[in-house]
């Protein structure tokens with residue numbers, strides 16, 4: 123396995139530009155969680171020109187709705203959810219400073235265009251590996267929308283959170299490259 | 308008439324709901340192990356290793372293998388010589404789910420209304436498919452189903468003239484269009500025949516079969532092998548990031564159909580292919 127790149131979140135343009143598809147990355151630092159319902163609310167605030175419940179500049183948003191934590195645990199199982207459902211929201215958040223997304227499955231052309239224009243990166247975590255991934259989460263705190271339960275926005279502290287660069291800010295696409303490389307005609 | 312108390316049903320369902328979330332079947336683990344031998348993509352091999360490690364952690368720590376602990380789909384085989392006593396049968400099944408999802412710290416992913424979208428808070432109601440069978444036993448199988456892979460499922464009412472080639476094309480194309488969304492490697496359940504709803508049910512039922520087990524009819528057993536090969540030629544690979552392992556298996560179930568119809572259904576199952584059964 124190739125060398126793993128270590129990065130710190132939140133991200134800068136320099137870090138984003140250095141990430142290329144296929145890179146194995148370990149993230150440490152702070153990331154935020156949001157799924158469909160939370161995205162809808164965030165984008166409504168952006169539309170109204172109101173302040174978001176957290177400063178989105180440079181942030182990575184992780185598409186996840188964890189299981190409830192057992193007593194004594196930081197968080198329950200916490201693997202990625204399918205990203206395409208956020209296609210209509212993510213470009214709006216990238217435009218106001220979001221720098222990264224963690225999810226599973228490909229994101230749409232509207233997201234890719236925003237990623238190129240504003241320098242952002244899409245990272246794939248292993249869907250279905252929620253028990254393993256939660257080991258990389260060392261703290262979790264609900265910062266908004268507690269009424270959404272599993273879909274509330276959480277601030278996570280992570281250490282060596284494992285992801286693969288799936289779409290980069292240079293237009294690289296590991297999904298289509300993978301099919302081109304391993305597909306048999 | 309043999310009597311089975313609803314209290315016993317509640318306990319049994321609670322137990323299998325919790326076990327299904329944490330214990331991946333031996334057949335799935337063996338299929339992942341085999342996939343590692345043929346996978347050529349380094350990223351793909353890394354992902355398969357993470358899936359294996361995840362399953363080990365989930366089983367030893369009794370932690371849900373995936374955060375999406377699913378809609379609780381129950382397949383019930385109720386012996387015709389059984390009498391349920393002590394309360395409402397469906398309510399007992401739902402109470403078992405309620406308790407299992409609470410006591411197992413599983414995620415509640417069910418909304419009371421598809422448009423209003425407010426969470427019921429206890430992961431009920433379950434989806435209950437009941438068949439009345441000979442005998443005096445009650446068998447309940449839980450197959451918790453995540454949204455990511457369920458969303459990549461489809462029913463198509465093909466024309467009789469589309470034939471077997473039309474079915475193959477539909478299945479392989481569906482997997483291609485699903486890409487990395489359903490958490491490949493996947494298991495593909497295929498229903499052929501019946502009516503619109505029967506066909507979808509067949510595709511789901513097909514997913515209950517153990518991986519590696521073939522259809523008893525040679526024609527459909529060969530079809531399963533051929534579809535698996537075609538799907539793994541797509542190159543989608545683990546998590547859609549490229550590779551040889553797109554599907555771990557394909558299972559086909561068939562049923563007689565109308566002279567005017569050729570229904571086909573694909574029910575996509577992620578590698579977290581969870582199911583547990585209990586017999587009372």
Ligand code: SF4
Nearest residue numbers: 250373453455490577
């Ligand atoms: S598709 Fe399956 S493995 Fe992937 S997140 Fe959903 S339930 Fe988990």
